Amino acid sequence: MTILQASFIAVGVVFFVAAALAVFRIVRGPSILDRMIATDMLVATLICTFAAEMVYSGHTRSLTIMLILAMVAFIATVAVTRYVSKQDPS
Amino acid sequence: MSLADALDVASLVFLALGALLSLAAGVGLARFPDPLSRMHAATKPQIAGLLFVLIAVGLQSEQWGTVAMLFPILLFQMLTAPVSAHMVGRAAYRTKHLRRDLLVIDELSDAVDRAQRERASGEKRT
Amino acid sequence: MTAERVRSERSTLLLQLPLLIWLVVLWILLWGHITVVSVLSGIVLALGITRVFYLPPVELSGRFNVYWAAVFVVRFLLDLVRASFLVAWQAIDPRGIPTSAVLLVQLHTRSDFIMTLTAEAISLVPGSIVVEVDREHSRLYVHSLGVKDDAEVEQARRIILAAEERLVRALGTLDDVWHINQERRMNGRPEIRLSAKQKRYEDERERHGERTGDTP
Numbered sequence: 001m002t003i004l005q006a007s008f009i010a011v012g013v014v015f016f017v018a019a020a021l022a023v024f025r026i027v028r029g030p031s032i033l034d035r036m037i038a039t040d041m042l043v044a045t046l047i048c049t050f051a052a053e054m055v056y057s058g059h060t061r062s063l064t065i066m067l068i069l070a071m072v073a074f075i076a077t078v079a080v081t082r083y084v085s086k087q088d089p090s
Numbered sequence: 091m092s093l094a095d096a097l098d099v100a101s102l103v104f105l106a107l108g109a110l111l112s113l114a115a116g117v118g119l120a121r122f123p124d125p126l127s128r129m130h131a132a133t134k135p136q137i138a139g140l141l142f143v144l145i146a147v148g149l150q151s152e153q154w155g156t157v158a159m160l161f162p163i164l165l166f167q168m169l170t171a172p173v174s175a176h177m178v179g180r181a182a183y184r185t186k187h188l189r190r191d192l193l194v195i196d197e198l199s200d201a202v203d204r205a206q207r208e209r210a211s212g213e214k215r216t
Numbered sequence: 217m218t219a220e221r222v223r224s225e226r227s228t229l230l231l232q233l234p235l236l237i238w239l240v241v242l243w244i245l246l247w248g249h250i251t252v253v254s255v256l257s258g259i260v261l262a263l264g265i266t267r268v269f270y271l272p273p274v275e276l277s278g279r280f281n282v283y284w285a286a287v288f289v290v291r292f293l294l295d296l297v298r299a300s301f302l303v304a305w306q307a308i309d310p311r312g313i314p315t316s317a318v319l320l321v322q323l324h325t326r327s328d329f330i331m332t333l334t335a336e337a338i339s340l341v342p343g344s345i346v347v348e349v350d351r352e353h354s355r356l357y358v359h360s361l362g363v364k365d366d367a368e369v370e371q372a373r374r375i376i377l378a379a380e381e382r383l384v385r386a387l388g389t390l391d392d393v394w395h396i397n398q399e400r401r402m403n404g405r406p407e408i409r410l411s412a413k414q415k416r417y418e419d420e421r422e423r424h425g426e427r428t429g430d431t432p
Binding site for chain 2: 306
């Protein structure tokens with residue numbers, strides 16, 4: 001195993017830990033807003049991971065998936081926050 | 091060391107930077123006490139992390155088409171992150187999901203109080 | 217009457233031109249290559265979309281300063297990286313969790329366009345998130361992370377106003393620049409260097425005094 005490969009694995013592990021922390025926040029909550037934020041972050045980490053994998057294996061096929069994720073990721077957040085704001089007027 | 095090797099190393103460095111920022115965002119998400127603070131963690135390091143990772147992809151790609159496609163990805167994230175941050179922030183503030191004891195100053199609640207007082211006195215007068 | 221109508225129609229097309237061009241560019245970026253088909257289909261699609269999903273035209277100022285726009289973009293990217301590392305450090309800082317503040321920022325601008333851009337920019341750049349917007353008075357209520365005392369509150373406010381100023385210099389209206397200059401004069405800072413057009417506008421403004429004041 002070369003140093004290059006080892007560093008790629010390290011990068012992968014770091015992304016994994018970041019995603020795991022986001023999942024931890026989704027599970028723990030406590031409010032639906034926290035879960036939304038964490039979901040957003042999970043998607044962003046996913047986009048980054050796709051990119052890292054593309055660099056590692058030297059192809060560009062995942063670009064479209066990254067693009068679509070980047071485009072639709074925020075729609076869910078906006079929908080949920082609208083719902084939360086309406087349901088709980090203060 | 092050839093150019094390709096140099097590019098490999100450079101993109102690896104950018105990848106590592108992006109990964110570390112993502113990790114910091116995750117730690118902030120897990121550690122910060124209220125949704126508003128967590129929102130900070132989820133937006134800024136995340137965007138810069140994505141920027142670095144996309145630079146890494148751009149360094150590796152041979153075609154201009156690929157590089158051109160990276161711009162919309164970054165742009166969509168950059169344009170939508172403040173929007174969702176604002177929506178979440180507003181919802182969090184209105185539903186009182188925030189730790190007041192960690193606020194140094196809250197000028198919005200002053201403004202809300204003032205508006206309510208004004209409305210109350212207005213109603214009394216009419 | 218008809219001439220008037222033609223002119224107004226032409227001006228809406230002119231107003232929508234930046235949006236149209238932007239949509240076509242985006243379409244080409246999505247395709248990843250420039251061909252006759254992608255450009256033509258992009259133009260058709262952009263026209264169709266702006267007809268079907270009609271948006272009220274954004275009131276652009278008609279002023280655009282390339283130098284200050286470049287300054288804004290470069291500063292923005294640098295600040296983005298700096299702010300990210302700052303928040304990242306705050307996240308892992310072993311000394312405990314940072315305190316924050318919700319503060320009111322009174323912007324100078326009266327245009328929705330600049331206000332929107334400022335809100336977008338400051339959400340990404342210093343440690344701040346826009347919590348509430350008072351469009352009528354152009355006020356932003358901003359949640360700022362890592363603010364410890366009053367001095368830092370003022371500093372956060374200054375950073376946001378500086379971002380607004382850069383934006384106004386790049387593409388604000390004459391009126392916006394006038395507001396900024398007004399404030400600069402009050403604080404004894406040098407004015408933004410005036411173009412001939414700006415100078416004329418400000419003299420006009422000076423002469424009319426209170427009558428042209430835009431806040432009732």
